[in-house]
Amino acid sequence: MHPIDHNRLMLLEHDEHTRRLEQIRAGMTASETSALLIADNANKYYITGRVFAGYVYISLEGPVIFFVRRPVKLEGDGVVYIRKPEDIVETLGLNVPSSIGLELDVIPYSTATRLKKLFPESDMTNASVIMRQARAVKTCREIDLIRESGLKHVRVYNRIPHLYQSGMTDLELQVEIERVSRLEGCLGQFRICGDSMELYMGNVLVGDNADSPSPYDFAMGGEGLDPSLPVGANGSEIRPGNTIMVDMNGNYNGYMTDMTRVYALGKVQPIALEAHQCSIDIHRALCDMMIPGTPAKELYSKAEEIVKSRGLHQYFMGHCQHAGFIGHGVGIEINETPVIAPRSRDIIAEGNVIALEPKFVIPHTGAVGIENTYCVYSDRVECLTPAPEEISYLDF
Amino acid sequence: MHPIDHNRLMLLEHDEHTRRLEQIRAGMTASETSALLIADNANKYYITGRVFAGYVYISLEGPVIFFVRRPVKLEGDGVVYIRKPEDIVETLGLNVPSSIGLELDVIPYSTATRLKKLFPESDMTNASVIMRQARAVKTCREIDLIRESGLKHVRVYNRIPHLYQSGMTDLELQVEIERVSRLEGCLGQFRICGDSMELYMGNVLVGDNADSPSPYDFAMGGEGLDPSLPVGANGSEIRPGNTIMVDMNGNYNGYMTDMTRVYALGKVQPIALEAHQCSIDIHRALCDMMIPGTPAKELYSKAEEIVKSRGLHQYFMGHCQHAGFIGHGVGIEINETPVIAPRSRDIIAEGNVIALEPKFVIPHTGAVGIENTYCVYSDRVECLTPAPEEISYLDF
Numbered sequence: 055m056h057p058i059d060h061n062r063l064m065l066l067e068h069d070e071h072t073r074r075l076e077q078i079r080a081g082m083t084a085s086e087t088s089a090l091l092i093a094d095n096a097n098k099y100y101i102t103g104r105v106f107a108g109y110v111y112i113s114l115e116g117p118v119i120f121f122v123r124r125p126v127k128l129e130g131d132g133v134v135y136i137r138k139p140e141d142i143v144e145t146l147g148l149n150v151p152s153s154i155g156l157e158l159d160v161i162p163y164s165t166a167t168r169l170k171k172l173f174p175e176s177d178m179t180n181a182s183v184i185m186r187q188a189r190a191v192k193t194c195r196e197i198d199l200i201r202e203s204g205l206k207h208v209r210v211y212n213r214i215p216h217l218y219q220s221g222m223t224d225l226e227l228q229v230e231i232e233r234v235s236r237l238e239g240c241l242g243q244f245r246i247c248g249d250s251m252e253l254y255m256g257n258v259l260v261g262d263n264a265d266s267p268s269p270y271d272f273a274m275g276g277e278g279l280d281p282s283l284p285v286g287a288n289g290s291e292i293r294p295g296n297t298i299m300v301d302m303n304g305n306y307n308g309y310m311t312d313m314t315r316v317y318a319l320g321k322v323q324p325i326a327l328e329a330h331q332c333s334i335d336i337h338r339a340l341c342d343m344m345i346p347g348t349p350a351k352e353l354y355s356k357a358e359e360i361v362k363s364r365g366l367h368q369y370f371m372g373h374c375q376h377a378g379f380i381g382h383g384v385g386i387e388i389n390e391t392p393v394i395a396p397r398s399r400d401i402i403a404e405g406n407v408i409a410l411e412p413k414f415v416i417p418h419t420g421a422v423g424i425e426n427t428y429c430v431y432s433d434r435v436e437c438l439t440p441a442p443e444e445i446s447y448l449d450f
Numbered sequence: 451m452h453p454i455d456h457n458r459l460m461l462l463e464h465d466e467h468t469r470r471l472e473q474i475r476a477g478m479t480a481s482e483t484s485a486l487l488i489a490d491n492a493n494k495y496y497i498t499g500r501v502f503a504g505y506v507y508i509s510l511e512g513p514v515i516f517f518v519r520r521p522v523k524l525e526g527d528g529v530v531y532i533r534k535p536e537d538i539v540e541t542l543g544l545n546v547p548s549s550i551g552l553e554l555d556v557i558p559y560s561t562a563t564r565l566k567k568l569f570p571e572s573d574m575t576n577a578s579v580i581m582r583q584a585r586a587v588k589t590c591r592e593i594d595l596i597r598e599s600g601l602k603h604v605r606v607y608n609r610i611p612h613l614y615q616s617g618m619t620d621l622e623l624q625v626e627i628e629r630v631s632r633l634e635g636c637l638g639q640f641r642i643c644g645d646s647m648e649l650y651m652g653n654v655l656v657g658d659n660a661d662s663p664s665p666y667d668f669a670m671g672g673e674g675l676d677p678s679l680p681v682g683a684n685g686s687e688i689r690p691g692n693t694i695m696v697d698m699n700g701n702y703n704g705y706m707t708d709m710t711r712v713y714a715l716g717k718v719q720p721i722a723l724e725a726h727q728c729s730i731d732i733h734r735a736l737c738d739m740m741i742p743g744t745p746a747k748e749l750y751s752k753a754e755e756i757v758k759s760r761g762l763h764q765y766f767m768g769h770c771q772h773a774g775f776i777g778h779g780v781g782i783e784i785n786e787t788p789v790i791a792p793r794s795r796d797i798i799a800e801g802n803v804i805a806l807e808p809k810f811v812i813p814h815t816g817a818v819g820i821e822n823t824y825c826v827y828s829d830r831v832e833c834l835t836p837a838p839e840e841i842s843y844l845d846f
Contacts, residue, residue: 065677095646104677107665125663126771158559166559229632236625242650243679249645252491254638267521269503281461281500282704283639308678375522
């Protein structure tokens with residue numbers, strides 16, 4: 055952990071803050087947005103390196119203003135304490151932007167409407183699009199943080215074979231992984247953009263529970279323990295012939311890696327081994343293609359082509375229910391840009407950090423396939439979750 | 451766990467579903483809303499007993515329609531599969547409501563705008579208000595579920611003195627409580643209405659970390675482990691003279707209790723003991739007043755009066771930073787109606803389930819005070835978190 059100056063609002067280095075602002079302002083210029091009023095925690099964290107209650111006001115040319123409700127006693131250039139959003143108007147005075155960007159894909163309708171009223175003369179644009187694009191291209195500092203999370207994530211996964219005890223359920227194994235993750239420094243919080251996906255600390259899928267369709271937009275399902283949270287482990291005992299797919303939370307510092315590995319109890323069906331190898335082969339093929347300028351949908355097509363050539367299509371990304379993507383950007387949140395899906399319009403760019411997760415569900419065995427998080431450079435990719443990729447066998 | 455019919459969308463008993471619909475329709479009538487289109491997971495869970503991707507359409511008189519995107523294969527009266535929200539229009543046909551209620555306090559601006567376009571001729575009302583009021587009055591079934599969570603919650607807390615080991619940090623103790631909670635059946639998910647509060651599995655506050663102001667709207671703060679999630683445990687070692695305030699997740703079945711107890715290592719300052727007793731006394735006094743018809747703000751005033759009479763005001767609900775409420779409704783989410791705050795306009799009603807948390811932060815000692823969850827009946831309250839209330843001393 056870094057020592058934190060509790061009173062200094064801005065926790066980013068000056069150059070880092072400047073670099074991020076430049077990315078944001080490039081998006082503002084492109085969308086003809088003269089100012090942003092940022093309310094979302096993930097975006098405030100991106101801009102300042104901390105979460106606080108309040109708003110960040112970014113104009114194209116003036117200084118950034120941090121309107122703070124809580125915590126008390128934050129200090130620094132541009133810090134203005136407010137009690138309610140309406141207090142913002144007084145500080146801005148006559149500097150009314152011709153268009154104001156609000157995070158329309160994230161903040162509730164009521165909030166957006168209230169904030170828009172502060173700028174009655176201004177056009178409204180969608181800051182969510184601007185922030186998503188800015189955050190899709192990670193800075194060196196962000197990549198360092200994701201790499202750091204990745205190393206801890208790997209360290210936890212390496213311990214999984216030692217956590218398994220004969221007769222365990224999926225949940226009992228998951229709880230031990232949660233514990234080890236937390237002691238390794240995992241913050242627990244699993245940030246997801248939007249309000250319709252929910253997950254607690256990740257997903258351990260054993261045997262046929264991997265084939266339970268889930269309502270959430272994750273790559274894999276699972277029945278869950280209760281219909282109020284229908285995803286993941288359902289209390290199944292781990293039996294010989296089952297695979298155990300582990301896809302657990304990798305948020306160790308505000309930035310996360312996404313990583314999946316497969317463990318097995320005893321021998322599994324040959325087709326499961328083939329499918330697992332197919333996933334590894336897809337990773338190799340896509341890493342070669344994942345260079346700046348490649349359309350994201352071409353990565354999806356390539357994966358599909360490999361899967362079809364091996365006759366594994368019916369098991370790909372689910373069996374009873376299929377997920378519609380094989381990869382996604384990751385950083386502060388688990389579902390960032392670009393999206394690797396058939397109709398994605400995203401183009402791979404230098405600085406993207408992308409989790410690839412070509413997976414399969416094999417009836418009577420379970421889920422197989424791996425997930426790694428990669429950083430895209432101009433001429434290569436770096437795997438930020440470097441760990442053995444083959445199925446790891448548990449003693450029983 | 452209950453055996454679940456995986457294919458039946460409706461998991462509530464007929465009478466239970468009917469009762470909840472009646473509460474919702476009473477609110478629709480009062481706000482002149484002819485139909486609701488419900489998108490929020492917590493509200494869909496309230497109406498059906500499960501979470502799914504899609505929408506629930508409730509008109510004042512017609513049958514309820516469940517528009518489902520995922521999971522596959524749900525069945526039952528009124529189930530209609532859709533690919534996108536625009537498909538709803540075809541099913542509704544000419545039955546256009548004169549006003550449509552959308553969850554404007556919860557769903558993103560973009561979502562609300564897209565859904566409103568399906569009803570170009572209809573007025574728009576705020577379904578969040580309707581759902582909040584309906585959910586504030588719990589049914590017997592809901593109270594049973596909360597009571598069940600409460601008993602498990604209590605069982606976990608009773609084990610805390612056995613989990614402590616000499617030299618532990620706040621985080622290390624919290625991780626062991628998390629593990630025991632999970633093995634007891636805690637689902638982990640901590641549902642909070644709105645998008646600005648974040649918390650992972652609850653809060654363990656030791657010593658002066660209790661006095662670290664947090665940006666979130668929780669009763670107590672804590673620095674947290676990282677500025678990306680500035681709340682709760684910060685890695686402090688538990689030292690003699692410290693109090694340990696435990697306020698952990700009580701969601702065992704989709705409904706949760708909220709409960710806080712205090713542990714201490716060795717002797718603590720007399721003023722901390724006085725403040726703790728003051729909290730217990732406030733609970734007793736407010737339980738006597740918490741009858742249907744009492745304005746919530748009178749409960750707050752009473753608590754404040756007791757605190758002032760004991761000269762403890764500067765420590766009440768925080769020291770460096772003060773929280774603005776001493777209690778809140780709880781159920782599917784942690785921040786339900788009514789709110790026990792100075793300017794609350796809520797009136798206590800039969801069926802309310804309310805967490806009261808009059809707490810204090812004593813410099814150099816830590817946080818003291820208890821939190822219980824109560825159910826309000828016509829003539830009495832029931833404590834749903836029955837456990838010893840005095841400070842529990844840890845061996846060292």
